[in-house]
Amino acid sequence: MSKTTNIAEQLLKAAKGSGQTAYALAKGSGIDRSVMVRYLNGERGLNMATAAKLAEYLGLELRPIQRKGR
Secondary structure: OOOOOOHHHHHHHHHHHOOOOHHHHHHHHOOOHHHHHHHHOOOOOOOHHHHHHHHHHHOOOOOOOOOOOO
C-alpha cells in the first residue's frame, strides 16, 4: 500500500519537479517572487488562493480519490 501525500506536499513536489526557476514559477503563476522563493525553500506555506494560482499554472487539479471501504 502506498503512502498518500497531502495536497501541500504534492504541490511542492510538482513545483520543484517542473524544472522551472522560482522566478519563472512566480512570473507564470502571478505570485510574488519572494513568496515563491520562501515557499520552495520550505520557509513558508501558501494560502489557498496562492496555492490555487500555482496549481493552475502547473496544470494541476484537485479531484477525489477512490478509497476501499468507503
